[in-house]
Amino acid sequence: MSDAPIRTRREGGILEVTLDRPKANAIDLATSRIMGDVFAEFRDDPDMRVAIVTAAGEKFFCPGWDLKAAAGGDAVDGDYGVGGFGGLQELPGLNKPVIAAINGICCGGGLELALSCDMILAAEHATFALPEIRSGTVADAASIKLPKRIPYHIAMEMLFTGRWLDAEEAHRWGFVNRITTKEALMDEAWKLARHLEAGPPLVFAAIKEVVREAENMKFQDALDKITSRTFETVDTLYGSEDMLEGFNAFSEKRDPVWKGR
Incomplete structure (x- = not known):
């Protein structure tokens, strides 16, 4: 379906999962449940070796939780599906490599989704933040994960202030593996995925x-x-x-x- 929030592409043992919810690729409960089902199927398929997670467009990777859906009745403590928010961060037994290809703004729950992956590639125009503090709420998964991934003081600054990092700074602090041009992002992600597909x-x-x-x-x-x-x-x-x-x-x-x- 053209209006499906998730598109998948399968080539050999590689699965590409594209979040496609215009305008910003925010995730509501229904989308999160679909993502969980997609990643659970990937986990359980013995022929699948590697997954790539990306998003449609060039401006947004994902801003996280869909606040408009929340205002319309989506409960923040609702049913996110088998994998928790975004389908990955609570999915049990996922023992296959997952690559995030960040093609734009990656913040809030979108950054938490990226942190649930094993490797992160970012286009040079990508930006990262945890703006939950400005909405009076906590970035729950990021509060657990980020101080273990990058220097404590940088993580706490992001959590306490909501300030934005560009791709170069994110790479410098170590939660982005590699920066590419926006044109080369998916080629690089697939190159890495094919390398992993050939591995044990x-x-x-x-x-x-x-x-x-x-x-x-x-x-x-x-x-x-x-x-x-x-x-x-x-x-x-x-x-x-x-x-x-x-x-x-x-x-x-x-x-x-x-x-x-």
């Missing part, structure tokens, strides 16, 4: 589970869970054909052929 999916899954679960664990406790194969993805990896394939490919001086099993 079981290793990616193990990395994501370990990073996620170890965040609030002591180092030795997390390491013990890895070496004892207590993490499900690590146990799967250590008993897999792919792990043996990696050893064989190295010894035979050839590229490995990953099967995801």
Whole structure:
């Protein structure tokens, strides 16, 4: 449907998810539920390896919560769907790489959506902020995530003042991996996605589970869970054909052929 808020494009093991809600790509409850279903399907499809999240147009990536929808009856504590707001930040068991391609204004819940991805590419005109303070509310997910991603004092300045960062500053503080021209953004995102698509999916899954679960664990406790194969993805990896394939490919001086099993 031409008026669908989410468009998807699938090529091989790569899924491109485009938020398309003119004029600003704000997310209401219905859109969030659709996004959750899309990302859950991506998570559960064994043929899917990598996702790219972007938005239509060149001005806005996403300003976050649709305040007009909220004024019309969308409750802030309503049903966001299986993945929480934006379909990603609370989706359980998502052990595949997700790339954000930021094509414009990225603020509030839009920045929280980007922070839910594993890597962030930004067009040179992209800007970032957490303006919730000016509306008398809290940027909940960002308050948890951002001080762990960038220097504490910069994160607190963003949260306390709502000030805007351009792409260069966002890159300097480390929550943007790479800056591109607006024309090259999606080409670069797909180039990165194809690189990841060719990688070992079981290793990616193990990395994501370990990073996620170890965040609030002591180092030795997390390491013990890895070496004892207590993490499900690590146990799967250590008993897999792919792990043996990696050893064989190295010894035979050839590229490995990953099967995801």
